[in-house]
Amino acid sequence: MDSDLENTHPPEKPRGWVATLGRDVDLAFADVPLLASCFVSGVCESITLTAASVFVSMQTGNTLYLALGAAQIPVDQPLLWLRCLASMSSFWAGCLVFSHGARLLGPRRKLSLSLSFALQSALVCAAAALSQSGVVPTFAQRLLGDQTPADRAAVVLRRENDAMVVVPIVLLAFQFGGQIVASRSLGFNEVPTNVLTSVYCDLLSDPKILAPPRENPKRNRRVAAVLLLAAGGLTGGFLQRSAAGMSAALWVAAAVKMGIAVAWLPWKVKEEEPQGEKR
Template sequence: MQTGNSIFLAIGAAGLPIGQSGIWLRALVSLCAFWLGCCFFSSARHFYPKRKATLSISFFLQASLMFISAALAQTNIAPAFNYKRLDPKATQDNAQKQADEDNWAVQLIIALLAFQSSGQIVLSRTLGFNEIPTNVVTSLYCDLLSDRELFAPLAANVKRNRRVVAVVLLFGGGVAGGWLQRSSAGMPGALWIAGSVKTVIALAWLVWKGK
């Protein structure tokens, strides 16, 4: 979510948010990794970017980075990514939380996740699905609700359909992620699942019917 990271980096100059003095550094790490990822994944334009093999390799790479992140979280190398059974009513030791977030491995996971996420949005542009931003919904809401054919039949407005599905899936994923945090799976479970989904997509490209 690089919009939020840009804002956190900006307000970090004023020492905000209060009690989260290191958040600007994590935001900077995420931004730099995302920028680097955009340059890397966009270089596929030199290697037939719409070929099934190219698309599959890209998603396999994204999945691999997610699996590495999940492993780092699962083994508690990055404690802030290994929280489990979170109780909304419980209080957390702020000093311990700060120590967990300042762990070097947290920065590594943030960098890996930001780098791989750039591949997803670069490919959405390469394939021409600009109506699905893949990671933010502000513009998606605007485009959806200002669509003159918002209530057209399903077959008559494919872009509207994609936007609606994108909103539903993003919200559903958020709900699932929240409940995973309250379970024994925790954040590592969410990362394993996300990596598995990307692996399925990578395999699907190999058998996708070409134009």
């Protein structure tokens, strides 16, 4: 009996990426998905600024617009403050919900990160569907390069009288709360993914700004964040000028987010410390 017990081996742990979903991701190259998120921020902001004159990820501008709204400025957009408030409150809610979800599942676990970005993608898809269907006309614009001043004035008037315009704003702002939570959870504070003011300051005040690429990875990330956010804005702008329109830009943003969600699944996991070495 004793020999049988001695020869009994513990069952082997299941192998494969499915078995590692509950493990923390290895942080090597984990900044790449966050840098891709900077591109998404640029795309979405280019759409909402044109369609609704509000931000959905950079909330500093919305805070100022809200303050100006109290003084009834600008006079031709009396409801701008309301759209800004919708964006801000949705962003706050997104930060709250995604941060609690991350703590519940584990902020750096593969499953947690994948679910977070999958949900973000779904919300952008919903906004893109509203844009493509024409349910929210100001988010369904295309060929903007051909608009006359009269056409633009008509768009502004329609926007001020359309309550549905806040729906895509709410969807996009909420998911951007999840995006910045992921950035903070992974510890890449130099890539906030949605604002560049602090990035510019940190970049230009870096004493090693001219160091070789391998010697200053934080500088590299900051530069990449600036370039990718600008590239996203440029992409969104050109798509708005094309026949594809705003909806195409939002579908591109949703596809990038879903690509990030899928990429987390087979991601290399952090090596566990051997039991004997833990203190």
